Amino acid sequence: MATQKLSTLQEAVQTLIHDGDSVALEGFTHLIPSAAGHEIIRQKKRDLTLIRMTPDLIYDMIIGMGGASRLVFSWGGNPGVGSIHRFRDAIERCWPQPLAIEEHSHADMAARYQAGASGLPFAVMRGYVGSDLPRHNPNIRFIECPFTGERLACTPAINPDVAVIHAQKADRKGNVLISGIVGVQKEVVLAARRSIVTVEEIVDDIQDHAQMNSVVLPGWVLSAVCHVPGGAHPSYAHGYYKRDNAFYKAWDAIARDRDTFLAWMDKHVMGTADFAGFCRSVAAEGLIGTLPEELCR
Amino acid sequence: MSYTPTELMTINAARKLSDGQVCFVGIGLPSAAANLARLTHAPEVVLIYESGTIGARPDVLPLSIGDGELAEFADTVVSVPEIFRYWLQGGRVDVGFLGAAQIDRFANINTTVIGPYASPRTRLPGAGGAPEIASSAREVWITLRQTKRSFVDRLDFITSAGFLDGGDARERSGARGAGPTAVITDLGVLAPDPVTKELVLTAVHPGIDVEQVRAATGWDLKVSSDLVVTSPPTEAELACLRDLHARTLRAHGGEAGGD
Incomplete structure (x- = not known):
């Protein structure tokens, strides 16, 4: 039973996220589920209500690619860099479509x-x-x-149709361990009807890695667990790789102009089969500074 | 020894922090100032970031509010609901240290929109943690560069409360804490009048004259009769700040942390 939790990210997004769903991809600057965001774009999910405290690059991508009709948030920006331009273009000029917003603290x-x-x-x-x-x-x-x-x-209360987070480790039964800045990872999963967790590493038994009182999400509260090494890039996974500050900076120029953005997304996200392909594609342009080398070739 | 207006701002903001104070730190300028204080005269200052890091001791300035650097050397790391509920709303923060896109004469803060909310001319990032920091900390300091665009007569949007319409408006609103007790800029320092709560220029930095400050303010700025000149940065302060920025630059692969 429990082993069914492990699936590919493609399958998880296909079966658990539907057009029109409310979806919360969380991660408070740490453990942001970027790979899952890309997969949502690849599968052309539409009319999503996106929920996230800090919409940054992944939501900039989904909004710019026309996947979202509504955004619920509390701070939208590129941390330490400035604006997220696709988000601003959607709010200020309704491109590529109007984006309704609901704003909190x-x-x-x-x-x-x-x-x-x-x-x-x-x-x-x-x-x-x-x-x-x-x-x-x-x-x-x-x-x-x-x-x-x-x-x-x-x-x-927020009860998203689907919660999506990234975490460090899962075991073969789908039990997930989160450490470092834990943000709202636990809350969003427990608030949601369905949930997808991408992880850096699959281990035999999470109990061998988790100290008492660690943040552990038991497999039985999750819908799907997917092994996606590097899946939080350009944010970071504490203990695995650092935040790719240069990538955040580079995003400013990529996303500032509509055509540049579309061409970049077409090449690196739509033009690749999965996150490993994305990493290779972007690394070939020297844009990845923090991921382990084996993910980039 | 020469120094820049931004260095003056950061150093004067840092000087305000006392050893042992508990400071809820915003990213960018406040974070640079708070860490300079920790590395100079206030080694036991407790820095809290909204990412849940309590007692953070970053060796370099974080680019984001949740860099691994903040968690690595913190006393403890708690969840985001916990940091806001137990630590901020629970009344454990002495100083909320905020940046801002714009402020008005009553030190209200706008980080939401310029222009009408429904059709903004410029969409800013939004509230983040500021509305509750501004109304929960025992006092609030704001640091930002002073220009006619940032010091405006009327805000298009109040994101976080200062003294609202002035006088006793803040007290009547139910906000806790004393509100903004200091605004530290690259030109000088402003503080609220005890009765009207309008910001008054109380200090200028060395080499800055009052007319320069007035010219960078979008309202008719009042000047304290006891106006002072801030003392110039010491060599130790400048060396420490420049070291911090140099370390940050190296660590971020050429990207400066919030200055």
């Missing part, structure tokens, strides 16, 4: 995932005091605490 998005994982209808927090965000987002409302009378912000 980080504290709120994290709380909404927690509420989703907890089976609660809404998240409650002391938030948005004095901010204009609630005036533009009808999903941010306020309630009075029944005990103290304090005014508190509340927002609906």
Whole structure:
């Protein structure tokens, strides 16, 4: 039974993500599921509601390739570099199609995932005091605490159709180990109806690697586990490879212009069969600085 | 010894941090200043980044808020829900140290849009952690370059609250903490008037005159009657900051960390 968790990324995306789904690819600057993002683009998924605290390169790609009709987020940018241009082009000029946005703060998005994982209808927090965000987002409302009378912000729980994350290790039963900056990886998986986890490495038994109190997602709460070494590049997988800061910088020029972006995506994502092919294709142009060499030839 | 306006800004921002203070750090300029403080006069300052790293001691400046460098040498790394709920909302942060795209005379921050929200002229990254940092930390410092485009008379959007409409507006809003007590720029330092809460120029950096600061401000800037000149950077401060940037540049393969 449990061994069925292991599948290829192509199969997982094909069977678990459908047009029109709400999909949350998470990873707070660490363990971002880039390979899964590429596969969503290759399979031309359409009309997705994309959910993510920090839309960066993968969502820039999906938005620019016309896969998303709605974005739920709290910070959209290229960390340390600047704007993500496909995201801006979609919001400022509706290219390649209009993108509806629903905007929150980080504290709120994290709380909404927690509420989703907890089976609660809404998240409650002391938030948005004095901010204009609630005036533009009808999903941010306020309630009075029944005990103290304090005014508190509340927002609906997030329960995505599909959660997608990257992690370091899984074992043959599909139990997943996450370490380092864990972000909202656990919450998004437990909030979602279905989930896909890509991992750097498959080990025999996760118990040999996980210390007590480590972040472990048991295989039985996951839908699919896929072995995709390097799958978080250009973000990083602690213990495996570093963040490829030069790639983030290079993305600025690639994505700034529509035609340059489309040609680049066509060549490196649509023109390759899988993430290994993408790595070889991009490495041939000297664009990968951090992945182990065997992934690049 | 010569130095740049940005170095003046970073060094003056760093000087504000005291040893042992708990500081929730934004990426970029605040992160550079907070780490300079840690490497000079405040070795026991506790740096918290919203990626969940508590007691971070990066050897080089992070390019993103969640670089591995931050986790590697931290006291502990917690989840993002935990950092916001237990540590920030729980009232454990002395200083929220923020950058901004724009501020107004009451130190409200815009990082969302320029132009109308529904059809923005410029779409900025958005809120991130700032709205709750600004309304939960015991006090807030803001650091940014001072220009007419960044110091505006009226914000198109208030992302994070400073003193809202001034006076007692912040207190009435239910925000916790004292709000922005200092704005450190490349030209000088501003602080809120105790009653009106309007930002007043309280210090200029060496070589900067008041007219220069006024010219870089989008409203009629008030100047303190006790205006002082900040003391010039020491050789030790400059050497430490330049070392940090040089290490960062090498580590990032030629990419500077937030300056």
